[in-house]
Amino acid sequence: MDQVMAVTGNVFWVGVNDRETQRFENLWPLDHGISYNAFLVRAEKNVLIDSVKALTQEDHFRRIAELLGPGNKIDYLVINHMEPDHSGAIPWLRTHYPEMRIVGNVKTLDFLERFYGIRENIVKVADNDVLDAGGARLRFILTPMVHWPETMMTYLEEQKILFSGDAFGSFGALNGVLFADQQDDRDQYLNEMLRYFSNVIGRYSDMLQKALVKIKTLAIDCIASTHGPVWRRDLDQLIALHDKWSRHETEPGVVIAYASMYGHTLQLMEAIVASLGRCGVGRVMVHDVVNVHPSYIVRDIWKYRGLILGTPTYNMRPFPLIEDLVSLLDNKRMKNRLLGVFGSYGWSGGGVKQLVDFAAAGAERWQLVEPVVEAHCAAGAEDFARAAELAANMAGRLGKQD
Ligand SMILES: Cc1cc2nc3c(=O)[nH]c(=O)nc-3n(C[C@H](O)[C@H](O)[C@H](O)COP(=O)(O)O)c2cc1C
Ligand SMILES: [Fe+2]
Ligand SMILES: [Fe+2]
Structure with a gap:
């Protein structure tokens, strides 16, 4: 009993x-x-x-x-x-x-x-x-x-x-x-x-x-x-x-949700993480969407103001699990968040562009933080410089609740 x-x-x-x-x-x-x-x-x-x-x-x-x-x-x-x-x-x-x-x-x-x-x-x-x-x-x-x-x-x-x-x-x-x-x-x-x-x-x-x-x-x-x-x-x-x-009130911090097949998007992710650290952002959650169930990623995104999505282009679109995550975020009607986007493509791209479109379509909910970072195959010095700029801009806006 x-x-x-x-x-x-x-x-x-x-x-x-x-x-x-x-x-x-x-x-x-x-x-x-x-x-x-x-x-x-x-x-x-x-x-x-x-x-x-x-x-x-x-x-x-x-x-x-x-x-x-x-x-x-x-x-x-x-x-x-x-x-x-x-x-x-x-x-x-x-x-x-x-x-x-x-x-x-x-x-x-x-x-x-x-x-x-x-x-x-x-x-x-x-x-x-x-x-x-x-x-x-x-x-x-x-x-x-x-x-x-x-x-x-x-x-x-x-x-x-x-x-x-x-x-x-x-x-x-x-x-x-x-x-x-x-x-x-x-x-x-x-x-x-x-x-x-x-x-x-x-x-x-x-x-x-x-x-x-x-x-x-x-x-x-x-x-x-x-x-x-x-x-x-x-x-x-x-x-x-x-x-x-x-009320969608968030805390200063950044979630990075990314996928990478051959490591090029991953390299950019590491550059962004390092730059966020240099900018003094103490709370950075990195989630590989392939290994982490979206349930945990959504939880962290709900908590923190900044989200940075990284994707390779996959058959002209974002990596499938990134696409799934984005659709889930849309379904959750999240708002008052900052969004950065990065990735890598090999031919004519499309993955990062669709993430930018997602931000634009929900402009009253997601504020796009520039610049968009997209490497053609492997990232070069210019791409890394843009990655650092994205991190700095994100860090600069975290303190403000828009
Ligand atoms: C299965 C597959 C499909 C791809 N489809 C496209 C595509 O439609 N357009 C494009 O520009 N690149 C495409 N690529 C190339 C990748 O986007 C490119 O190699 C990128 O650098 C991969 O990034 P990663 O190393 O982070 O995985 C494809 C690659 C693979 C493996
Ligand atoms: Fe219930
Ligand atoms: Fe219920």
Whole structure:
């Protein structure tokens, strides 16, 4: 039997740790697993907040059954988010708790029918509605597109707990402790939180900003997301970080993401790195896109103001993995960043030009830092001089938030 993890006297974690899934959304590597958090509020009525991914329900069910004891039932299931990592176990829960009433907004209920064919025993709620579970008042705050159209948060008024859905989440399973303040390796944890944010939520930053405005009016003692640990201390820090990330506020530093087949683009990359160092830039992250999953590169790009992309020309285009990265950045709607471009070509080029076009197409989001550096085959003295100039210009602009 596991230790029951209590958030407070009558609120318990009944989620699961998933250490089997290799990639979240079948895309983002899970180096340390992930948790799907669900919570049981025990009042006059038993309320389950969120559920878990299909095939992980055994642990979920065991925890719920242990807390409820024989003969007890779940009265309500509140669904903050219909993505199957939180809703997959619902059909299964319904067979075990047939009286359970499912609580969601109009969009949740539409998804519920389309995914699982469920139409009965439901309670439709609107923004700011309250469900009184007898000693537990649950207020629903609609926060669309954080991270799906139906997403909402649930606020438990008595204990001032915000069940925030995917917002404020993190990759990483819960390793025996429930609260963020019990994690000793803070840096590693914050890195994973940013990787989760930038990969999963970041595209919806504007919607998160709206949600942050909405929850500002609440007195919050605890934030319980659907992924990662629960926060009961340093809530100001947690909210400030998400505010900063979703406003695209960056730190001085440069990410270099490059590819090279025969070392010529690589040589230019080394020249740029050396020049950045000479210009006093202390935070330079170099990622070879062939060896590093884009998930980590996107995380670093989200954090730092400067990005320098390097590519050889490959069949008249950028190297395929550089093209993939650029398309991912476009998908993430990143903005307020500086972009430098360099590379090497052999015949008539095209790779670097397309990166310049990318910067021009998103000119309000990416400010191109000159000069563009492109060597014809091996870099010569002139190319190296331009590489140094690019580094110096980048360094000079890092301090300013445009
Ligand atoms: C498979 C392949 C396709 C290429 N396609 C082009 C091309 O379409 N246009 C061009 O100008 N150069 C092309 N090149 C030449 C490279 O861009 C050139 O050799 C460059 O210096 C390679 O840089 P690297 O040493 O950093 O890999 C190609 C090279 C390879 C190996
Ligand atoms: Fe989600
Ligand atoms: Fe999720």
